[in-house]
Amino acid sequence: MGRPAAQRRAAVLPAALPFLGAVLFCAAALPCAAVPRAARACGNTITLTVDELARRVTAAEKLLTAGNTVGAVQSLRFALAVARGTASRGGFGGYELTSDVRAQPAVRIRVRAERLFALAVVRRDGLVDRRRLRAGWVPDAVRAANFVWAEGVLGAALRDAPAAPEAIAHHAEALARLPNRANDAASALRELDRRDLMPDAWSYAVLARLSEAGRDTATRDRAAALCVTLAGEHADAVCPAPRGAAAR
């Protein structure tokens, strides 16, 4: 399906004019090799525009929404390294941003990517090696620390946008993983649900699990059903297994 086109459009401009200088400089200074779309080779480094970086982050968002947490972490690994300006070191083939990584548009995308990464950590059950930006098994103590860290990052996002349903729901997903905060998470999600502002299938999945634990079967059933409706073809990856099925 039209994935690539949709992704390209997602990054649609109003942007990037100031980066033109950097791109031209590179193009004029050295012959540009054939590299993937919108990236240009420049000596030993390959440059990427902020727009292209935004496209990568959008792609990671789509993967995460679809329940592909491993894929999301993988694409964020690359995007974050470029956004932080560290991609020229570890095995990323020497990618660099055409603009200063401290410039506003790059910073915005980096912050977005960091928050998305925190959300991916929560949705992957904390099974992420944060330092190496890799999905995989980690000891329980590390998992617990991951949840505390993610709650901090998503809490900061919520402070930036206090009334935004996506920020509220994402923060609630992280809260739900902390000891003794499940009630706070559940009430935040119930409030969104009451106002018809529940953003996605994941938030219904969490509400269903929390209601299960709180023995509120009516809410659990409703939330689980809405999760399936919203997730569509991704329901298996996102929503809790139907009642009676073996626990996953």
Add this chain to the structure above:
Amino acid sequence: MRGGVAKALVALLLFVACERASGGDAARREGASLEGVSEDAASAGGDALRGALLAVRFECARCHTRDGLTPALPEKNCAQCHAQIARGELDVGADAATRAEWRARTRSYLNVPSLTHVGARLRRAALAAMLREPHDLRPHLDETMPRLRVSPAEAADLAAWLAPDAEARAPQLPHDAATLARGRALVDSLGCGNCHERGGDRLPAQALAVPLTPDVFARAFALAPDLAEVRTRVRRDHLVPWLLDPRSLDPRTTMPALLRTRADAEAVAAWLLYAPVAPRALRVVPARLPLLTRRVTFAEVQARVFGRSCWHCHAEPDFARGDGGPGNTGGFGFAGRGLSLISASAARSGARGDDGVRRSVLVSRTSAAPRLVEVLLARQREEAGEASELRGMPLGLRALGAEDVQLVESWIASGAGD
């Protein structure tokens, strides 16, 4: 950043200073013939200086140019960026395939009238009325002026800024049947119908005596107004001069000078002003189609509707240098409703009401249709001449067809998921 703000301020101050100076000139020039001021201009009132400041607040420069008005920044300039794409001049590091795709898709704001000389052609009161209640002025242009949140006093100020000189009283033209018939014959034979229509009247398109390059003709065709509005819109004192030599009033106009003698121009002017107008067939509100019975995904709605008609006004600020567009983070004088349509979860996150409280746009508030559908239907009604309180979407652009509305409605009905 701070430098940019400072520069913009300096530009604004300089501009305001110039405007003040020229306003003074205009007043002095008019002093001699003050009793010639028509009722039209006097009744509209308004303060040109306040108007100049309002033009900055309402960001008119994102779509229009006007000498002395600081152009909008490139990443905010709807008309300039789209024109650059159409000419293949926008290089932001995208590859050739992407650029070709963009070029094929951008069709809005490629022809927007310049505001520099509108005051020489159009009446102040008509300008004020149009700013308050925009409607389709040009049969060959899909876009209309967006319905901005302009109060009557603000509209009068903006109109005074656009048309600082008062209209002089013009003698009534003879308009007996023979004159009108002669006017109509001239209009037919000179080929005004190559560009213009008049209400429901398609004028014949005789070959033009003046050769135009294809580019100039395309722009002139798009920008030619409906001549049915001449009686209310055009300054009486400048109508005949306009017909004789449009460039004497607007050096950059694409309308050619086709009339040779004053007598001919007066006959045509009389026909424009006094001949009965056949009403234009209004667009009808299309019948609503039944909901689709299958599940509709966000990707479909995005590909056909949100990504086509809504995105730059309801965008994601992180991916657009902090500017989520007029419908999200604000612009065109709107505070912004915080509505992003970039993903299903963003669309599900609702919009802020006037009270600042977020509400879902997927449920109904006042009628049977969800808010998101209500605004689409409102735009269809605006096109049929039935504007209501509710601003139609896409703002200032062609209404969606019945099938696209059906798709959006069916997406919502099937749960508004991914």
